[in-house]
Amino acid sequence: MQPVLNGMVFIVDDDVSVREALAWLLRSRRLPSEAFESAEAFEAMLARPGSDLGRQPACLMLDVRLPGLSGLALFDRMLERGLVDRLPVIFLTGHADVPTAVDAVKRGAFDFCEKPFSDNALVDRIEQALAQSASVLEASAHRERLQALLGELTERERDVMGLVVEGLPNKLIADQLDISVRTVEVHRARVFDKMEVKSAVELANLLRQM
Numbered sequence: 001m002q003p004v005l006n007g008m009v010f011i012v013d014d015d016v017s018v019r020e021a022l023a024w025l026l027r028s029r030r031l032p033s034e035a036f037e038s039a040e041a042f043e044a045m046l047a048r049p050g051s052d053l054g055r056q057p058a059c060l061m062l063d064v065r066l067p068g069l070s071g072l073a074l075f076d077r078m079l080e081r082g083l084v085d086r087l088p089v090i091f092l093t094g095h096a097d098v099p100t101a102v103d104a105v106k107r108g109a110f111d112f113c114e115k116p117f118s119d120n121a122l123v124d125r126i127e128q129a130l131a132q133s134a135s136v137l138e139a140s141a142h143r144e145r146l147q148a149l150l151g152e153l154t155e156r157e158r159d160v161m162g163l164v165v166e167g168l169p170n171k172l173i174a175d176q177l178d179i180s181v182r183t184v185e186v187h188r189a190r191v192f193d194k195m196e197v198k199s200a201v202e203l204a205n206l207l208r209q210m
Helices: 016-028 041-045 071-080 095-106 118-153 155-166 170-175 183-197 200-207
Strands: 008-012 035-037 056-065 089-093 113-115
Touching: 008 041, 016 035, 016 118, 035 041, 041 071, 056 071, 056 118, 071 089, 071 095, 071 200, 089 095, 089 118, 095 113, 113 118, 118 183, 155 170, 155 183, 155 200, 170 183, 183 200
Parallel strands: 008 035, 008 056, 056 089, 089 113
Antiparallel strands: none
16 A cells, blocks of 8 residues: 555654654655654644644554553543544554553544554554545545535525425426426526536435535
8 A cells, every 4th residue: 555645643652762663664654753742742732723633634643551641531532522533543552451452443443553563564554544534534525515515506596406306307396496497497507507517316416425
């Protein structure tokens, strides 16, 4: 798998040797990273104005055991904020923490990696996590664009669109809305133009992506 362009790997571990080893490994695979010694420092970055989170693919390498706010506590906060889809979490664990990490995966973590880790296997999972993040961000951007397109429709165009998607012909739409068939045709054409589609089937498929 090729590295995801513009992806960022965040590392949160209180052991400086682990942070440096991971950063070196990622540099060797041309993956940028940013390291933090505590969960609190990482949260402060997330809260910083202008944070790139949500604008580029990213994943988080998170130690289960951290002084202060634990890795699990940070993960719970991320779950509450709905961040773990666009910022997949890979836990770094010692042998004793494997059952805890397995439980975290069941609750939404991307994976866990037991120390000492296999470089190749770890990078593979990081790249897969970045690919997931990219996919989630792309889908979110697509939904936002659809919302923007819908926002351009007038109330009457929305009425016509709803009936078009139901499969009603222009004559029945005209009867239901008490307007002329010609007016329906005009509104229908405008809906297709604004929603950037060429058919009712294409329009229906587009709206199902909302």
